Amino acid sequence: xxxxxxxxxxxxxxxxxxxxxxxxxxxxxxxxxxxxxxxxxxxxxxxxxxxxxxxxxxxxxxxxxxxxxxxxxxxxxxxxxxxxxxxxxxxxxxxxxxxxxxxxxxxxxx
Amino acid sequence: xxxxxxxxxxxxxxxxxxxxxxxxxxxxxxxxxxxxxxxxxxxxxxxxxxxxxxxxxxxxxxxxxxxxxxxxxxxxxxxxxxxxxxxxxxxxxxxxxxxxxxxxxxxxxxxxxx
Numbered sequence: 001x002x003x004x005x006x007x008x009x010x011x012x013x014x015x016x017x018x019x020x021x022x023x024x025x026x027x028x029x030x031x032x033x034x035x036x037x038x039x040x041x042x043x044x045x046x047x048x049x050x051x052x053x054x055x056x057x058x059x060x061x062x063x064x065x066x067x068x069x070x071x072x073x074x075x076x077x078x079x080x081x082x083x084x085x086x087x088x089x090x091x092x093x094x095x096x097x098x099x100x101x102x103x104x105x106x107x108x109x110x
Numbered sequence: 111x112x113x114x115x116x117x118x119x120x121x122x123x124x125x126x127x128x129x130x131x132x133x134x135x136x137x138x139x140x141x142x143x144x145x146x147x148x149x150x151x152x153x154x155x156x157x158x159x160x161x162x163x164x165x166x167x168x169x170x171x172x173x174x175x176x177x178x179x180x181x182x183x184x185x186x187x188x189x190x191x192x193x194x195x196x197x198x199x200x201x202x203x204x205x206x207x208x209x210x211x212x213x214x215x216x217x218x219x220x221x222x223x224x
Contacts, residue, residue, distance in 0.1 A: 043200050043215030098213055100153035
């Protein structure tokens, strides 16, 4: 299973954009890049996913490098409620198995 | 909205007890999953199921079994609980077999085995 590498922690100020990086140099051509986040005392929740093209939804944007070896989750205006652990995950082939890494703990300062 | 519910938020059991963790989803999803989450180890897949009466081992199935008698319900069973099974247990479901399907998670069950 392909692995991802993320920084352990990041800090942001409220109302500012946040760029959360993820490296996945061993990604295969059929792996989708998924992002989930986990707020304190809750189960993970889906944020966004993509294959090759950049993606936008109401929560965030996903920028995928041309060689697909890295991606960046962009929160356009961080709020205190965005403080969470963010997981970058490669969805394994056609099994639907999510392989979670350690994630990035995002701290948002008022 | 998809809803995934787990039978308990907190559970305390004794070593050797048989433990049942229940998970129910209300959106007719095909796939269901059981994970455990431990500090420093992240989420690890225990078992998953693609259909009723079907199960597949995940990465850490030892000491666990599962049951899926109905599509909406996926049970995790600890036949003889041990202290190293103290953990947060998370259930998830997804719509179908496609590899881009979103997984929806329940709130988790925090199990303490004494």
